Amino acid sequence: xxxxxxxxxxxxxxxxxxxxxxxxxxxxxxxxxxxxxxxxxxxxxxxxxxxxxxxxxxxxxxxxxxxxxxxxxxxxxxxxxxxxxxxxxxxxxxxxxxxxxxxxxxxxxxxxxxxxxxxxxxxxxxxxxxxxxxxxxxxxxxxxxxxxxxxxxxxxxxxxxxxxxxxxxxxxxxxxxxxxxxxxxxxxxxxxxxxxxxxxxxxxxxxxxxxxxxx
Amino acid sequence: xxxxxxxxxxxxxxxxxxxxxxxxxxxxxxxxxxxxxxxxxxxxxxxxxxxxxxxxxxxxxxxxxxxxxxxxxxxxxxxxxxxxxxxxxxxxxxxxxxxxxxxxxxxxxxxxxxxxxxxxxxxxxxxxxxxxxxxxxxxxxxxxxxxxxxxxxxxxxxxxxxxxxxxxxxxxxxxxxxxxxxxxxxxxxxxxxxxxxxxxxxxxxxxxxxxxxxx
DNA sequence: ATTCAACCGGAGCAACCCTCCGTTTAGTAA
DNA sequence: TTACTAAACGGAGGGTTGCTCCGGTTGAAT
Numbered sequence: 010x011x012x013x014x015x016x017x018x019x020x021x022x023x024x025x026x027x028x029x030x031x032x033x034x035x036x037x038x039x040x041x042x043x044x045x046x047x048x049x050x051x052x053x054x055x056x057x058x059x060x061x062x063x064x065x066x067x068x069x070x071x072x073x074x075x076x077x078x079x080x081x082x083x084x085x086x087x088x089x090x091x092x093x094x095x096x097x098x099x100x101x102x103x104x105x106x107x108x109x110x111x112x113x114x115x116x117x118x119x120x121x122x123x124x125x126x127x128x129x130x131x132x133x134x135x136x137x138x139x140x141x142x143x144x145x146x147x148x149x150x151x152x153x154x155x156x157x158x159x160x161x162x163x164x165x166x167x168x169x170x171x172x173x174x175x176x177x178x179x180x181x182x183x184x185x186x187x188x189x190x191x192x193x194x195x196x197x198x199x200x201x202x203x204x205x206x207x208x209x210x211x212x213x214x215x216x217x218x219x220x221x222x223x224x
Numbered sequence: 225x226x227x228x229x230x231x232x233x234x235x236x237x238x239x240x241x242x243x244x245x246x247x248x249x250x251x252x253x254x255x256x257x258x259x260x261x262x263x264x265x266x267x268x269x270x271x272x273x274x275x276x277x278x279x280x281x282x283x284x285x286x287x288x289x290x291x292x293x294x295x296x297x298x299x300x301x302x303x304x305x306x307x308x309x310x311x312x313x314x315x316x317x318x319x320x321x322x323x324x325x326x327x328x329x330x331x332x333x334x335x336x337x338x339x340x341x342x343x344x345x346x347x348x349x350x351x352x353x354x355x356x357x358x359x360x361x362x363x364x365x366x367x368x369x370x371x372x373x374x375x376x377x378x379x380x381x382x383x384x385x386x387x388x389x390x391x392x393x394x395x396x397x398x399x400x401x402x403x404x405x406x407x408x409x410x411x412x413x414x415x416x417x418x419x420x421x422x423x424x425x426x427x428x429x430x431x432x433x434x435x436x437x438x439x
Numbered sequence: 440a441t442t443c444a445a446c447c448g449g450a451g452c453a454a455c456c457c458t459c460c461g462t463t464t465a466g467t468a469a
Numbered sequence: 470t471t472a473c474t475a476a477a478c479g480g481a482g483g484g485t486t487g488c489t490c491c492g493g494t495t496g497a498a499t
Contacts, residue, residue, distance in 0.1 A: 039445060039496055065486060076448030081488065138353065141408055174418055178409065182419065186401030193356055194393065203389055204397070211426030254465055257477060280455065291479030296457065440499100447494070456485080463478070469471085 046083050048073040053094045061134035062091060088139055092146035095132060099150030102129060103157040115164040116171070120209055122161050123184060126154070127205060130188035137188035141181060171212050183208045261298050263288040268309045276349035277306060303354055307361035310347060314365030317344060318372040330379040331386065335424055337376050338399060341369070342420060345403035352403035356396055386427050398423045 038046065052073035056064045066087060070077040084090035102125055110118035130137040144151050158177050165171040187204045194200070253261065267288035271279045281302060285292040299305035317340055325333035345352040359366050373392050380386040402419045409415065 041496070042446060045447080066488090067486070070448095077487090078448055078489080078491095079446080082446075087487095141404075172422065175422065178405065179415075179419060179422065182401055182405040182408075183423075185404065186397055189400065190393065190397040193397075200394075204394060207387065207390065207394070207426040208398075208423060209426070210428075211422040211424070213425075254476060256465065260478080281457090282455070285479095292457080293459085293479055294477075297477075302456095442499085443495105443497100445494105445496080448492100450490095452487105452489085454485100454487080456483105458483090459481095461479100463476105464474105465476080466474095468473085 042083075045073070045075050045079055048075060049080055049083055049090075050094055053090055057091070057094060057133040057136075062136040062139065063087075066090070088142045089146050091133075091136065091139065092143045092148045092151050095129070095136075095143070096148045096150035098129060098132065099148075099154045102126075103150070103153035106157050106161070110161060110164075114170075115161065115168050116213075119161045119165045119171070119180075119212075120205075122158060123180060123209060124205055126158070126181070126184040127187045127191075127201060130184055131191065134192065137185050137192060140185050140188070141178075144181060169214055172214055175212055180212070183212075257298075260288070260290050260294055263290060264295055264298055264305075265309055268305055272306070272309060272348040272351075277351040277354065278302075281305070303357045304361050306348075306351065306354065307358045307363045307366050310344070310351075310358070311363045311365035313344060313347065314363075314369045317341075318365070318368035321372050321376070325376060325379075329385075330376065330383050331428075334376045334380045334386070334395075334427075335420075337373060338395060338424060339420055341373070341396070341399040342402045342406075342416060345399055346406065349407065352400050352407060355400050355403070356393075359396060384429055387429055390427055395427070398427075 049069065052075075053069045056069045056072055060068070066080060067077055069090070070080045073080070080090070084093060106118065106122050106125070109121070113121070130140045136143070144155060155177065158180060162171065162175065162177055162180060166173050166175070187201060187208060190204055191201045264284065267290075268284045271284045271287055275283070281295060282292055284305070285295045288295070295305070299308060321333065321337050321340070324336070328336070345355045351358070359370060370392065373395060377386065377390065377392055377395060381388050381390070402416060402423065405419055406416045
């Protein structure tokens with residue numbers, strides 16, 4: 010029936026059986042389980058790449074040569090699968106950001122972070138729409154990028170470069186919007202940088218930053 | 225199969241039969257057709273209100289006590305139905321905006337327009353995700369709000385208050401993002417005004433507006 | 440070798456979308 | 470009134486997808 014929920018954002022509360030599977034955590038998986046999990050990730054990446062983030066999960070299972078039940082046992086929702094599939098990507102995103110941020114002004118580091126987040130949202134067609142939920146899965150990559158984003162945001166705020174009332178969610182929301190817009194109309198290649206710049210300016214404090222020097 | 229398309233934004237290219245039905249245009253409809261169309265609109269509003277914008281269209285037809293075929297004959301897609309359902313709302317939105325804009329600075333008028341657009345995107349749960357497509361349906365209301373938005377945007381740009389490279393689509397995209405974010409996490413009631421303010425600041429020129437007086 | 444918890448697989452049910460086409464009806468002309 | 474036809478109706482049905490359930494299989498520990 011499903012009389013409520015429907016927004017792109019909502020997390021569906023389903024699944025009740027199935028022993029936890031440990032998944033993300035240590036190597037407590039049986040050999041066959043681990044093998045299947047890996048096949049699923051590879052297949053998911055392939056299918057999502059060519060059909061978009063809302064491709065049929067049956068297709069993913071088929072491509073992995075695994076039963077659909079196995080898929081759902083390992084990943085309790087499409088978003089969880091997406092998160093796992095993007096995990097590596099997000100992990101390196103966070104790492105790279107952390108590295109370069111040492112030699113960069115806080116504001117610039119944050120801008121680059123946003124830019125890459127936008128880019129990541131376009132990894133699979135249609136991924137942008139669920140980026141918010143995906144990032145909330147506590148995967149290594151998701152947690153890392155979330156933490157990194159939070160760190161950069163706070164740094165920029167501490168320096169007075171960014172409004173103090175902004176939350177990380179707001180930044181993610183911006184990334185989603187930009188990526189969504191880009192997907193809507195790919196005919197204008199300058200749209201992404203334009204929107205990125207525009208939204209980013211919205212973040213900035215309207216008062217002088219701590220270090221003076223404002224346009 | 226459907227090997228491509230999937231983004232929330234994409235318009236599905238379907239339907240080929242069915243005489244045009246005139247729908248939007250003058251009273252060329254047969255009496256029973258007009259009656260059914262009206263019932264469908266009422267039913268759609270009810271169903272969308274309680275189940276969200278992605279409720280089952282079968283339910284809509286059922287509630288209207290009409291065959292599903294009749295629904296599709298009158299509205300060739302979910303978005304078309306949504307557009308028709310919101311038509312009145314959008315029409316008065318445009319009209320009110322036009323009226324009050326005469327006594328307001330261009331920038332302020334645009335800000336109010338954006339605020340109301342955000343609000344409209346929340347009319348039905350999940351509507352925000354398709355607001356972009358919906359507005360592209362050439363309904364009286366959609367055309368009116370689009371025109372009004374364009375008018376306000378250009379006015380603000382002419383006065384040098386808003387970046388000249390912004391397009392109306394960008395503004396709509398902002399509205400979607402904000403409304404989406406609001407739906408994601410309703411626990412923070414100040415989020416909408418915060419995001420609106422933030423995004424709106426992004427629109428603004430960084431150079432002095434024509435009439436001097438900045439900030 | 441035995442045992443059993445963990446794991447697998449896919450049949451199957453429930454929804455949904457959208458089309459197709461036989462039937463009904465509104466409106467009109469005779 | 471009647472007869473006629475284009476317009477409109479309705480819903481069965483084919484095609485997808487999501488997700489669950491449970492009988493069977495297997496890894497690995499003893």
